[in-house]
Amino acid sequence: MSKKIWSILLWTAISVLGAVAFAVLALNNGETISAAWLIVAAVATYAVAYRFYSKFMAYKAFGLDDRRATPAEVHNDGKDYVPTNKWVLLGHHFAAIAGAGPLVGPILAAQMGYLPGTLWIIIGVVLAGAVQDFVILFVSMRRDGRSLGQIARDEIGPVGGVFALIGVLAIMIILIAVLALVVVNALKGSPWGMFTIAMTIPIALLMGVYMRYIRPGRVLEGSIIGIVLLLLSLWAGQYVAHDPYWSRVFTLEGTTIAKLMVLYGFLASILPVWLLLAPRDYLSSFLKIGTVVLLAIGILVVLPPIQMPKLTRFVDGTGPVFSGNLFPFLFITIACGAVSGFHSLVSSGTTPKMIQRESQARMIGYGGMLLESFVAIMAMVAATAITPGVYFAMNSPAAVIGSDAVTAAAKISQWGFTVDAQTITQWAKDVGENTILSRTGGAPTLAVGMAHIFSQFLGGLKAFWYHFAILFEAVFILTTIDAGTRVGRFMLQDLLGNVWKPLGRTESFGANVLASALISLGWGYFLYQGVTDPLGGINTLWPLFGISNQMLAGIALTVATTVLIKMGRARYSWITLVPLIWLLAVTLTAGWQKIFDPKPSVGFLAHAEVIARGIEAGQLVGTAKSMSDMYKMLFNDRIDAIVTGIFILVVLGVLIDALRVWYQVLIAKKKPELKETPFVPSSLQG
């Protein structure tokens, strides 16, 4: 009895603490507050949501049952199906879902102030993101760990299944392009960063040879050697940057880096995995988990004051970082961290095959996503802890603020974020870069924020920490790129195999090269378009990424709702329907506006119209330098409009096919055919 009273007291205290933190965040009027309030608001909400909402879902809505054996227990083949300790599996799952997404989105969203983004991250994850990860994990676990595409085909039908597959492939291409653009923007004109990242390739090759021939299979050893070499090259980078000859060799234009990256993605996809892909993957996982933990400790120790106001004037949609109003564009700018459709692929991939007991899906699915959301909160802290003037100097395109510190400082101060040219140049000098102006894409801002926090926490030069942060982001983005190109290649071969059999043979070198080339050129096209875009590309492409990722979440939630209805649990289907309806509202509005909005800064067709009129009149528009630039821009706008249109059609296709199934079960009262694997009693005790 007394235990129960304590529990009530404890959870009341946590709820009150969270409410106080939200009040401080929302009611604060102008004075600087500590990052602690952001963290308390987030963690208290996560705790309450986990304790109550996820428990409700686990036992009331889904009916998790520990008497039922999981696929890991039934098949236990030592390869895919391996019962794994829940904490270890949580780590494995988190390493698979965490990436650059939750770090970049909040940084871009900070242009509207810290409040809108923070609220969306916290509320979004609790009601949408973590729900999606958990429900898909549950559904896949009840189906021997089948993939989202297979589940869509089994539970909705072949039409929904094909749409889901096309959707996954399309989001993959946009995702890779956008992440690659983040890296290009971080590395262009930065010899230190470029050198360090370039060194990761020979280091990975060396690790690959070591782990295959010198000490076969000793991956842990090889990875430790790799990390040491990587830190050495990070340290050596400063000498490269100061050397007159070598600094010129490693100072590259954005377009050159883009071409190199496409070539790299293509090669990584056709080379044997042991040589490049696997070693890089291990290197990046270590760096990722290590840095995320370090950043969490750093923020908790330093608790930096938040410099950004809670709301800025840019909530009206005129901001320089991304265009469009708060609704819907804030909600697609922060995709990962609040809700990320991509996670549904991981939750229906390796993780469901490793769960020991059904009840653990709650901690791994729901809990894992709460962790990712906390990463997004940390990114928000890093972005808002630096001076707003510096933030806008880094994140506004050159077309808006000009390309020298004096003009930029004047323009930004005019917006009400007072900053002088000297502060801007001093920051550039402190972090060891030639300039910090218009380093869009989020990664450099996060790096400045991390340098700001780490130099207070661990000491050391800001320049070192800045480049450490760039290295860390670039390495795991590059891993997403090479792994993504490879996965895209398999998917494409799967699709092409339906058209002509030989193209589907994954072991055939010719088919392999063809599919890899198509995928690399596919994302390479969007990357190149982004790099040459006068607005810096992020402005145009990040919304496409957000829309596609959220739409994939919409597809996943549609599949999950269908399963709940077919299980006879329609009365709980609001759990997935509420986030589904919200995501549909956000993504369809955003998609529609990206295509048809009359403002050229938002709508692709309106922008195309402006260019077309320029071409007719023989006048160059914006930063176009020639008529052929103009034709390119016109073409790009139209392609972007078409791609957005395809996303909309795909998500509606899945939805309509699902509605047919819902109708049959709920209204026509047809007996549903649920493709769940049969019950096998678990032999695990207690």
Place this chain on the structure above:
Amino acid sequence: MKESIGSRLVRLRTAIKTVFGMPDYEAYLERHRRVHPEKEPLSRREYYAEYLKHRYESGGPTRCC
């Protein structure tokens, strides 16, 4: 009964390998001896090659954004 430091270290190493998706040859050997005691197990090198092929050639995403 208290767990020895040695066996804790072994568990820690296994955990690290699982989290980062690394091959665990010792676990494979242990399992192989239990399940197929009559068959010769793969060498460490063969196991590694087999593991990578399985992990990266199966077509599912291993990493997210």
